[in-house]
Amino acid sequence: MITKFTSDHEWVRLEGDVAIVGITSYAAEQLGDVVYVELPAIGKAVTQGGDMAVVESAKAASDVYAPISGEIVAVNDDLTGNPQLVNDGAEAQGWFCKIKPSNPADLDALMSAQEYQAFLEGKS
Amino acid sequence: MLNDELKKLPLDAVHRASGAKFGAFAGYDMPILYPEGLMAEHGWTRSQAGLFDVSHMGPCFLTLKDAALTGDAAHAAIAAAMERLVPSDIAGLKPGQMRYSVLLNAEGGALDDLMIARPAAPERQGMLYLVVNAGCKDQDWALIEAALGDVATLTRADDRALLALQGPAAEAALEPLLPGVAAMAFMELKLIETARFGRTLVTRSGYTGEDGYEILVHPEHAGAFAAALTADARVKWIGLGARDSLRLEAGLCLYGHDLDPTISPIEADLSWIIQKRRRTAADFPGASRILEELKAGPKRKRVGIRPKDRAPAREGVEIHAGGRRIGVVTSGGFGPSVGAPISMGYVEPAFATPGTTIELLVRGQPRAAEIVSLPFAPHRYKRSAS
Structure with a gap:
């Protein structure tokens, strides 16, 4: 299973025919303490690069964009009661939702782990 | 604004060495967050003592030009001048007492909120210590000089360090460094001179809802003073992020957000800052609107x-x-x-x-x-x- 990354700091990992998505550890660290995650409704159609969720830290609200197009088929309900999971494990238990991809080729446009790392280093 | 155009705090290097994340606020490069993060910083202030560098703010002194006046007569004269701009009873301040107030425009709207204190020492009557907001200080000081320049001289003190120590352990942490602070009451002002830290101006006040102090220190002593405070295990640096969450929980206004030039003190639920003598005299800017709102209620x-x-x-x-x-x-x-x-x-x-x-x-x-x-x-x- 390969994880891909966006320049907006989302990650996406294809597991079977469903993609699991969230924000990167780097994004979570930049946000600081996460206090609320607004997740999309199940069944909602999302477009690559379009609005998908909102993550609120103690400091500010930030939009989270869909890394690929498709339909929301599951959301991480644990985040409702425990948004801190995003800080504890942004790329694991802090996942946001699952998308049934409408265009698997969307993934090809995204960065590999190495490319994302290089992208982060280029920012600093 | 580019980072190199931002003004630096006197203790900038100390915050960088402490691992702070910086951000621009009111033209200053300010420590927003320390490595433990906002939640931990907030909680530490409520349970121990948080140290805030608020040297971006606008401390200043107003001094009566007429040096022939002394004692209560000097205070009465400087207070009468200050009362041209604020609705609070400044004449009624006791020596060493501070009040929260607002600078008003002619429509009774808030141009800024500020602290106004009367020195305790008999030889320093005819003087007021003010602290205004960082983002408003240049306008405020221009306004004050224009309105009171006939009788008073304004001396800015924002080249010094202004540190706030807030939380239940503040008194115990500060008393060994500045003896006498434990005996102070809320909203009291005291000038404390020590060999280690020079002349410091201390008020028992703050912006967190906790007990605590704000201390104005000369820049040459600021580093040693901050180092002595943070050597106490109960004291940790706290950033501007937690300062905001603490003041919000305390229900305190942030100027430019909860107060602006269209908002009156009555609308802001600050009618308590207008003491009876001023209501009766109706002699402050925007008094007609403000007194009408007191009577009939604000919109x-x-x-x-x-x-x-x-x-x-x-x-x-x-x-x-x-x-x-x-x-x-x-x-x-x-x-x-x-x-x-x-x-x-x-x-x-x-x-x-x-x-x-x-x-x-x-x-x-x-x-x-x-x-x-x-x-x-x-x-x-x-x-x-x-």
Whole structure:
């Protein structure tokens, strides 16, 4: 299973025919303490690069964009009661939702782990 | 604004060495966050003692030009001048007493909120110590000089360091460094001179709802003073981020957000800053509007708001009831000590009663919320000295 990354700091990992998505550890660290995650409704159609969720830290609200197009088929309900999971494990238990991809080729446009790392280093 | 155009705090290097994340605020490069993060910093201030560098703010002194006046007569003269711009009873300040007030425009709107203190020492009467907001200080000082320049001289003191030590351990941590602070009461001012830290001007006040102090230190002593404070295990640096969540929980206004030139002190629920003598005299800017609002009630009122779910409602969120807009959120976020989102805003008075159910339009979605009384976290000021 390969994880891909966006320049907006989302990650996406294809597991079977469903993609699991969230924000990167780097994004979570930049946000600081996460206090609320607004997740999309199940069944909602999302477009690559379009609005998908909102993550609120103690400091500010930030939009989270869909890394690929498709339909929301599951959301991480644990985040409702425990948004801190995003800080504890942004790329694991802090996942946001699952998308049934409408265009698997969307993934090809995204960065590999190495490319994302290089992208982060280029920012600093 | 580019980072190199930002003004640096006197203790900039200390904050960088402490691992702070910086951000621009009011033209200054300010420590926003330290490595432990906002929640931990907030909690530390409520349980121990948080040290805040607020040297960006605008401390200054007003001094009477007429040196022939001394004692109470000198205070009466400088107070009368200050009262041209504020609705509070400055003449009635006792030696060593401080009051919170607002600078008013001719329409009774708030140009800034500020602290005004009368020195305690007999030889320093005819002087006032003011602290205004960082983002307003240049305008405020120009306004004060224009309005009072005939009788008073303004001396800015924002080249010094202004440090706030806040929290239940503040007294115990500060007393060994500046003997005498433990005996001070809330809103008291004291000049304390020590061999180690020179002349420091201390007030028992703050912006967190906790007991604590704000200390004005000359820049040559600021580093040693901060180092002595942070050598105490109960004291940690706290950034501007937690300063905001702490003041929001304390129900205190942030100028430019909860107060602006259109908002009167009555609308802001600050009628307590206008003492009886000033109401009777009706001699402050915008008195006709303000006294009318005191009598008939304001058109809008500042309130506390508790969202019923977990989504924070931040500044600009519309407040609705009965299918129409009845107000707007002016400050909002997450209250770490409350453990839930909290907001302040302005609503029509008919909806300002605690317990009233309203709707917050967060990202277009109506969310249930309730009007609550302020503060969200109880104030723990030291009303009488130990």
